Amino acid sequence: MLKALALLLGLAGAVAWYLSLPTQRWLPRPLPGWPARGVLLAALAGGFLALRADGLSLPAALFGQAVITMLVLGLVPFSALWTDNRAGPVARNGGDGLSSGTPVRRAPLRPHWWGKSLVGVLLGFALALGLSGLWAWWGPGGIEAADKVQFNMWIVTPMWMTALGAVYFMRSAWRALAWLGLANVLVWVLLALARGGGHA
Numbered sequence: 001m002l003k004a005l006a007l008l009l010g011l012a013g014a015v016a017w018y019l020s021l022p023t024q025r026w027l028p029r030p031l032p033g034w035p036a037r038g039v040l041l042a043a044l045a046g047g048f049l050a051l052r053a054d055g056l057s058l059p060a061a062l063f064g065q066a067v068i069t070m071l072v073l074g075l076v077p078f079s080a081l082w083t084d085n086r087a088g089p090v091a092r093n094g095g096d097g098l099s100s101g102t103p104v105r106r107a108p109l110r111p112h113w114w115g116k117s118l119v120g121v122l123l124g125f126a127l128a129l130g131l132s133g134l135w136a137w138w139g140p141g142g143i144e145a146a147d148k149v150q151f152n153m154w155i156v157t158p159m160w161m162t163a164l165g166a167v168y169f170m171r172s173a174w175r176a177l178a179w180l181g182l183a184n185v186l187v188w189v190l191l192a193l194a195r196g197g198g199h200a
Contacts, residue, residue: 127180
């Protein structure tokens with residue numbers, strides 16, 4: 001029951017965040033940004049606490065919530081394929097300032113596909129490796145904890161896929177490059193500090 005609650009909370013948070021993005025395709029206009037992001041953070045925290053209350057350990061709960069988030073964020077944008085197919089190549093306007101019923105041609109579904117994909121694959125993987133390293137050094141038990149080795153390997157894939165899915169929410173490949181590039185610089189600087197004896 002609690003696992004189902006965590007799944008529903010992850011779904012609700014991810015959908016709220018998706019609907020706040022300029023590239024969302026469900027509503028005529030995006031939702032306000034910060035309230036929607038607050039819903040996402042609250043839902044992720046609630047899902048994590050639900051998994052912990054269900055008896056999962058701290059690493060297992062973190063991993064479980066990361067997997068739920070990865071799946072939802074990866075699948076929600078593809079719902080536009082279904083809505084676009086139902087509406088046809090030309091959709092009817094529903095509130096963008098034009099008269100009701102005015103034909104409005106939808107924007108392409110996947111702008112900047114190749115650039116975003118390349119950024120997500122390369123920089124997303126680098127970011128996942130760096131975050132896994134930070135968890136290894138600064139997570140429970142530090143770098144010497146033997147029972148963290150398998151988890152450190154497992155966590156790379158959901159973080160990589162989350163970063164890869166997130167780039168398609170951004171307006172352009174250049175913006176994806178800027179955000180993931182900045183995140184990589186920050187994470188790898190922190191990892192260098194950790195390896196050199198820094199403390200969280």
